[in-house]
Amino acid sequence: MSELLIKNATVYDPINGINGDKMDIAVKDGKIVDSIGGGAQTIDAEGRLVYPGGVDAHTHIAGSKVNIGRIMRPEDSRSGIKPRTKITRPYTGYTVPNVYAMGYRYAEMGYTTAFEAAVPILKARHTHEELEEIPIIDKGGLTLFGSNWMVMDAIREGDQERLAAYVAWGLLASRGWGIKIVNPGGGEAWGFGKNVSGLDDPVPNFEVTPRQIIRNLAEVNEKMNLPHSIHLHCNNLGVPGNYKTTLDSFDICKDIKSKRDRQSLHVTHVMFNSLGGNHWGDFESKTDVISDYLNKNDFLTVDMGQMIFGNATTMTADGPVQYRNSTTFKARWGNGDVELEDTSGVTPLYYSPQVYFYGVMWAMGLELALLTKDPWKVLLTTDHPNGGPYVNYPEAMTLLMSKKKREEEIAKITEKAYDRWHISGIERELDWYDIAIKTRAAHAKVLGLVEQGKGHLGIGADADIAIYDIKPDETDATVEYDRVKAAFRKAAYTIKGGQIVVKDGEITATPMGRTYWVRTKVDNDGYNRMMDDLKFKFKNYYSVNMANYMVQDEYVQHPVVVETEYAEV
Amino acid sequence: MIIKDVLCPFCGCLCDDLAVEVENNKVIDVQHACKIGSSKIMGHDRIKAPMMRDDKKGEFREVSYDEAINEAAKILANSKRPLLYGWASGVCEMMKKGVLLTEEVGGIIDNTASVCHGPSALGVHEKGMPTGTLGQFANRADVAIFWGCNPVQAHPRHMSRYSVFAKGFFTTKGRKGRKVIVVDVRKTDTADLADEYIQVNPGMDYIVMSAIRAIIANHADVVPDNVGGIPKEKLVELAETLKSAKFGIIYFGMGLTQSRGKYKNIDNAVSLITELNAHTKYSIIPMRGHYNVTGFGNVCAWETGFVNAVDMSRGYPYYNPGETCSNDLLMREEIDAAFIIAGDAGAHFPAQSIARMGKVPVVQIDPFHNPTTEMANIVIPTKVSGVELEGTAYRMDGVSLRMRKLVDVDFPSDEEVLDKIIAKVREIKGASS
């Protein structure tokens, strides 16, 4: 098959400890190899910046929520239009791009892998239908378990084997990669228009607490030896003072150990959960406390959920939050309850720098990344498209790299925000190596994708490579951030599986990516107890028959299945 | 052989519990389905072979698939303003190809929703759509309102499976524990089953909803004594009933989307629902007609960013109902070719619109002879999806399921025909450019 040689690259490959080394990279049959023969296609990088292909561990790119966003927002779809070419289908949208723009724009930024962060099992078929249509990038999905009746019943009855069997079955049914927990218990409470107020507030009618849901799923996650840890969206998102709930949620998993070389808890878009104060009047950033916790503990990771000023479409399985957003801001409201499983909400918002709480929240994402010493602990995300669309990652990258750029942005923000944040005093500026960690290496590590060949350029890794038009030796990102941002936005080359898919920021080829999912063997009595319960629920409560529920193989045309096995630890 | 857990390829209920008996590759019995679903699966007379004619008043002659497909491709490739309409009685896999074909020919793709629940989407653009899956309503709803819809006639199993008689986790008493209200302009069969029937004057739904909203917002003082034929005290009582629900749900149909105000009725209904959520939990859901009309909206949205009525003439999608729906274009006599697939424009468009189809070349892809056939120049028969072909369909609540194949036939699928037309169009366009 094809061979490719990238010569004279300035490589940052944190997983292999390579920090700006000048080297060549050889590619054969889609993988990184030691060396190849002469005559291979050659790209002369001329000293330019080379990263492993970008990995996004938390984004909303496919499924019913995203599509409701599109259907709700024709005004969004008419922005970002690019007509079809001989190679590409038309691009549409900014916050909710069509499937083609979704893949093309990731690839244009040098990203080659993105994981959809919320998949309801009942609607997983839809998610996969869209994932299958997103060109170029590799994908996966995290399955929602946090308000599921099967989960809550097993936990209440103290049957962890049954819980594990169900999680395994749910991952299979949804072709999912890991356990996503959103506002644990709150989705069920929202079934009657209520919410849970904290970790020890029992879920109505199910008599389990959010704390129990998190703890049990975290334990089961490790017994199942899943590649990824539990992936938690904490309770009380967007509520002033919620940082306390967030810290308490961290503590739940403090003593849980993973057999794998990764965290045992990932808390997502933690910016939205680091709010101090008691109400919006005295609201302030508590990222200092959250970062302090991260600096003292090694069992957890987080992602930023960076806010980007301008249009956003918020979408989450946290239904009550979206009702609150839509009524507070008089915005359109899409709600999507999923029987027995969870809920979701979609609401368009506009983040203005002249609104102080948005100004503070903008700062908070950056604070988390800059106040937390270890770059591996805080991933760069915008919780696309909640904090803003992923096409703004280069904006976030340069904000982290340049204090001057931050000051430039701060000047645009209402002064009412200034005494509520910590950003003004932060001197730290991240370097090329840090950015490589925060945009690919740590994402792959957190997701458990390193052994799948993602996030690095070691021998045997997938030949997913980004070459940017930046010569690190000659570029001072702390001042030349505009040029750096432009270069990160449009890669000089993106190579996916050894194939050049982007050249000079333009799509050159549109191969289909793979979909990663996990199959776990749970071979015990718990499985039988689970199946009895499941059949009962299908017979009495589900509106579809069990035989029609599970995602069929037809919907995952290029699967990569990782097998694990349940074991008591 | 009995095939179980079969999905019904008729209405938006997408019932998935049918049992179909097949013997010698023929359906001989359908169990659990309603009268309509059963009729559909048992089957009807088919168009036997592709047919063509130059003069719409003349007789068809049978032709080969290749000839019909080549001629269809020529018509599309040489048109300046082709309309590609239908896209309902088929699986999502063919709809994706439909979007691609529309791009290739620079046409307009429009789905049967434009004469059904298209206005519902326009309502969503205004206010969103707080909704849920049908099982959520079955398990929780203690107040169910049917506004401008008549499931007894249009969605026969809806009430037993999901909305009226269904029992669930929190609704163990089924019908007895549920208050059922029908709002309509005439006393339908559904109204006969309701606890309460509220008759609204035709075209007054919008104003009635606003009156209810005003009452709920504690502004009953501005509501006159009679609104749209309903006494104020009745509206006050209704508002109280709505607020007293533990979980309420409005099911709505073409009584809203096709009546005066059209999408504004949906806009207003969504606002009503949103405001009711300040008191208790409420949802709303359109009663979609075809079993996979919801699928088209989803496919079209993820492919193009827009839900329907997408004009690709400039090489990128443009959407604006009122300008880009089939009847907008047909009434303006803009269309110079029509491609009708998996939907029957001839039976469901106003006569003046169809008269425009009478003046331009019409290609029809459909298993059955219908009024569109009467207007067609080229007819290409295909498989019946969900009976002779498997594939994806979206229930009215957006739950997607995989339709089963029950029998084998020699007809090509819609997707196969579309693939061939796309290839041919590319060949023609490639040669001319």
Add this chain to the structure above:
Amino acid sequence: MQTVTLVPKEQFKISIEAELITPDNFAGKSNTEIGVLIAYEGNTPRPLSELFDIKVDGSAEGADDVKIEIKGSVPRVKRIGEGMTGGRILIDGDVDMRCGAKMKGGIITINGNADSWVGQEMTGGEINVQGDAAYYVGAGYRGESCGMRGGKITVFGNANDFVGEHMCGGEIIIKGNAGILPGVSNKGGKIVIYGNTDMPGSEMTKGTIIVKGKVADLMPVYQREGIESIDGEEFIKYVGDVIVGGKGELFVR
């Protein structure tokens, strides 16, 4: 001063998308330069010279000094004057949809009827429709929070439904009747209807609607505030829409 005269060569059947016909695009261009500009007939690109006889008199530095005269009815030419910042367009007959969309300045005069979305999302300038206007005069695009934000539209004949939907500013005058729901969901601006209409001002949060003719049905969402005189005529003043806490003012006789 530059005058560009366009005479349609035929009555188009398929609508021509001609957002290029603006003073801004034509300023300083010769006959030939204008003739090669591309409009779209459905999916087919057509140089303007194929569609119109073009005559250019004089020259101009910028849009303000350009006058475009369309001699003849163009009921199938869309988007004329889109986004124009100045100058004049005179259409001697009917015009198709979205005429003057996103207009920022200048004047468009339509001697015949305007199809739907005349002055869609306009922010400035003036549009005069001597005949009737169809749906959505001065309204927005689907899903946008604002329609018209500024400028003035006058329709001397009747207008159909949804006049000034989502209007946030500017002024719309309808000398004849208006269809249902004028000023629906508006957040500003002023609409004056000399003739009759139905259900004005639903969900209005800010802005003014004056109806001099009859209102078939008043929305049951308005608080009566008493009698007020406008230019010597007495009106009943209503404030609403009360459901949305609106401060819109609706004057009805």
Add this chain to the structure above:
Amino acid sequence: MKLNATFISGRTVDQGCNLENKTSQAYFNAAGYCEMNSTDAGKIGVEPGNNVKVTTDFGTVVVPLKICEGNPDGLIFVPMGPWANAVVDPDTKGCGMPGFKGIQAEVEATGETAPTMPELMDRLK
């Protein structure tokens, strides 16, 4: 004698059953009729099975009468399909949807026969 009425169209079970059987007599029976209550029928002197002529600004169609007491006075119903389409309002009101409901109509007794589906379509060629 003419009845002034509001016309609406809509779905029925039988119309649904014959959606893929539209060349049949069964489809005519399912979609080619006009429903009103017996008071209205009495006003124009027609009985079930008699043909009535429905006229709107947009066209005319002759179909047999059926009685439905659920219809209030002055409301007539014709199932969605070619017969209804002959009289519906093609204006899409700026939102793509023609007027299938709420159209002012006149109904009268007639000796004319009801057209078949192909006859209706032939008129449009």
